Amino acid sequence: MTIYYLCPEHSTPVGGVRVIYQHVDVLNRNGIPAYVVHKTKGFRVNWFENQTPIVYWRDTFLDRLIAKYKRRSAPNRVVELPIKGGQRSIISASDILVIPEMYGPDLAAAYGRGIKKVILNQNCYLTFNGYSFNKDRLISPYHHKDALATLVNSEDGALYLKHTFPNLPLYRFRLSIDPKRFKFQATKKKQLCFSRIKNQADAMQVINILKFRGALHDFDIVPFINLPQSEVAQIYQDSLLFLSFGYPEGFGLPAAEAMASGCVVIGFHGGGGKEFFNPEFSYPIEQGDILSFAKTVEEIIHSYNQNPEPILEKGRRAASYIHDTYSPELEEQEILAAWRSILEKFNSCFSI
Known part of the structure; x- marks a missing residue:
């Protein structure tokens, strides 16, 4: 057999x-x-x-x-x-x-x-x-x-x-989630990233709302698509924020991998991600609510600029949860x- x-x-x-x-x-x-x-x-x-x-x-x-x-x-x-x-x-x-x-x-x-x-x-x-x-x-x-x-x-x-x-x-x-590949990194750049594989129309709206409001003047934007895992992992490790636009999702691996790397994740859980989009260390957004998505990203950037430690702590808690739960x-x-x-x-x- x-x-x-x-x-x-x-x-x-x-x-x-x-x-x-x-x-x-x-x-x-x-x-x-x-x-x-x-x-x-x-x-x-x-x-x-x-x-x-x-x-x-x-x-x-x-x-x-x-x-x-x-x-x-x-x-x-x-x-x-x-x-x-x-x-x-x-x-x-x-x-x-x-x-x-x-x-x-x-x-x-x-x-x-x-x-x-x-x-x-x-x-x-x-x-x-x-x-x-x-x-x-x-x-x-x-x-x-x-x-x-x-x-x-x-x-x-x-x-x-x-x-x-x-x-x-x-x-x-x-x-x-591979703990060697997607390992926690405490030091973060003022950088947000997202996958361009799904739902580019929503991503375009959120990024442009933030752009025209001046919310991203000191943040780098890193969209990625079809990169080797090693390069994606490095992007996650460097980024403070990961924006999740995926829907529908059977599980939502990119968001989980980003959390494992210490990113604070904001966005749509896509159905399958409900089990790990915990509001204690992430920011789930109702599917399709573009305005709430953009407002939340702007608020987190503002909070980070005022006092980075509470936001970084969410990234640490997210990484710990993912590595313990999805080993x-x-x-x-x-x-x-x-x-x-x-x-x-x-x-x-x-x-x-």
Whole structure:
């Protein structure tokens, strides 16, 4: 039995891809064979360091023809998935395939009929991408006979899925923030930073309100996008403030990483970030409330200029909370606990 994580191919930073690689590393470290599955031969994420085991989906014309024949000629036959690069040449019914939620309502049926699946849901707000408004169309991988369980990465996501699918076998795993990469730095520049990946329209409004009011005359603005992790970490460590514009979010890794580095975080929690946007050390803003966002940033800058220590103390408390709550050790414990339970269920399928 081997666990295979189907993984999107992004050559620029995407937190969910890193999580997939981390899961595979955790499983292998604990004696459970696992691989990342990519479609493009030779592809490997290079925006963070890794030696994660990878196999490649073999998807030639002949492979597709054989799979199509199997599906039509024997409706109950397992459709194995051909791969290259691992110990074996197929993903079979003796394995488990992990599929991200983004692949739509047919994801369980479309990939390896008869192979047991685990759905990896890292953004509950993408759960229904590709679905229909037709009330009678109830096709979903969360009801499919091949689906063993769902893994979800936040309290918000767990509540969302449990409400929608009350009988769903669901395991919430904790994400971790790398304490070596995103380490606390007490010395801060008069600098605010934010990611430009999401919601640039709101960012443009907030920054320009502050700019035209003269609130940023002695602060540097550092927007960033598609930078290596090492460079992003340095930006966080240097910055006093991080502005969070993300929405919707499965968890909100950038805000958590910024907190771990000692930034005071202001902005939208995006849903998934509710669990760590604590008002004791951050400034959550109601989604879409641009004016309150800008006013809060201006007030904090003014307070810092008058007396920096209370603002710096919030950064220290945020970093302590993130490092204690989202440690690699806790992440590993929860991933393993989830998979041991899933594997027990998987093994029972063959003992009946």
